[in-house]
Amino acid sequence: MLSLLSCFLSLLSFLVHSCIRPWTQAKISLKDEKEIDEGTSYVAGEEETPKGLLREQMPRHVAVIMDGNRRWAERAGLLTSQGHEAGAERLIEFAELCFKLGIETVSAFAFSTENWGRHKIEVNCLMSLFQRYLKSKIHFFQSEEIRVSVIGNLEKIPESLLGTIKETEEATKRYKKKHLILAIDYSGRFDILHACKSIVKKSQQGLIREEDVDQTLFERELLTKCTEFPSPDLLIRTSGEQRISNFLLWQLAYTELFFSPVLWPDFDKDRVIEALVSYQSRERRFGCRI
């Protein structure tokens, strides 16, 4: 009876929760119970570790699903394209902050294979945005020594964008300490299928035997082979949706997931620190007992 009563109370609180408050709450866990620093902008040149975080426990690889650009634009009374522009700008700031905090690899889900189903105008706008941003930021990447890689199917993207991608990758391939991976026309299942085809091809060519195929070999055939740390330690998804949406499926096996109700263009420094504090408070066991 008590459990039923609590169910009805849950139903009632759900109705209140969804009408008044944001749908999901990001879990905040602070070390030392100190407040997160106020401020919505990044501090240029900052290298100090913010309060509540330990530098030695920073994740090596952070992945982000940048959700919420369109909703942000709608709320701000702007065009969808402006929402995506704000999102792109936010990504650069996010990556910069991560690198300054000692995180070596940042992956971003820029365009999913499923996004081709969106309106053609929006898709063209996104492709054009990617090209413009990559082209304009090549010098920035070089001055900051950020290596840029793009992973994805890439068969459907315009030739001009493909050219810019190759140019950017070439111009930054020698940098080792900071790595920005952009997933464009990417899907986790496609990545696994691609690895499968690669293995079959090598098997047909006599380069590998079927009995040699294990998880380690398989992982080396995934598109994330461009990085030494293909598996993110932390995945952040903004805008309140609690799904992986086919991003890095294999690679997320042991990744800590952080869901924030904040829309991507609003995901500022404080929110990043919230996510990192939450990550550092977690006990990672990898199936064993510590």
Place this chain on the structure above:
Amino acid sequence: MCRRENNDLSGNDVVQSFITGSGSFPTFASLNSQLRILVLSLLPSTISDPKNLGTVLHFIYLSSGEGMGGGIRQLLEQVHRLSRRCLFRVLSMGPLPTHLAFIMDGNRRYAKKRGLEDGSGHKAGFSALMSMLQYCYELGIKYVTVYAFSIDNFRRKPEEVQSLMDLMLEKIKSLLDKESIVHEYGIRVYFIGNLGLLNDQVRAAAEEVMKATAKNSRVVLLVCVAYNSTDEIVQAVKRSCVDKADRDVERIQLVDIEENMQMSVAPEPDILIRSSGETRLSNFLLWQTGNSQLFSPDALWPEIGLRHLVWAILNFQRSHSYLEKKKKQL
């Protein structure tokens, strides 16, 4: 009723009178209201001596046995079931998931929290699982998948692994009992994983259950044991390679891998629930949960209850229309 000189009821006296069947006592049919009055009247004395209430509650427990013909426990269960049915009717007015997956995390922490011995947490976890399955199948959810034992768990202490294997053997065998939930709901059971890693007894028991329930079709239970998703994917890829070895590699499609997955017997989960507040997949159904709603209540697995299931389904219903719209875009 017997009363003390100071008009306080003595629980012990009342219980004795009920058991000996004194003629002045009410019949069993009116027992409920009398017991209510009894409990209420005992409350003041309970404050000074909690044993009184304990004695009455013990009597309630005794009287709910079969020997007393029905019992309060059965009555309460009926009330509970009826209320649940009403609640599920309300929930059914919205879209319901077809497939729920559970990561049953927190058994050991539960045992530690309660000061129980090692192994008790997993037993409590099994009871919670049975309750959850009952709720799911009553609600009309056709597929339920549970993460019972990961390949990574073999790296735990040997004593713990052996204890888990023993418990698993006992519980797998109990599924074949006539009174088990399998028979009550007509469940078809699959054991998904690298069963070759299990000891012979557990593997044989699992295979026996799969064979015995092969003809059931109402609802499905998939128990992932000696499982992890990356292993499942590699095995599926290997099988695809063998199938397509003599063909053009470019003709290999997603469906070729999918049909070789062990989990291909069920559709993709609509919701993945992980208890104990941890928010990670721990190598569970990575391929299948790409578009699943994730839900991680703070409750440890043995503490999971109906309210968590209700909340998860309400979450699902809220985002369902948005997800359906996105699916149509594909």
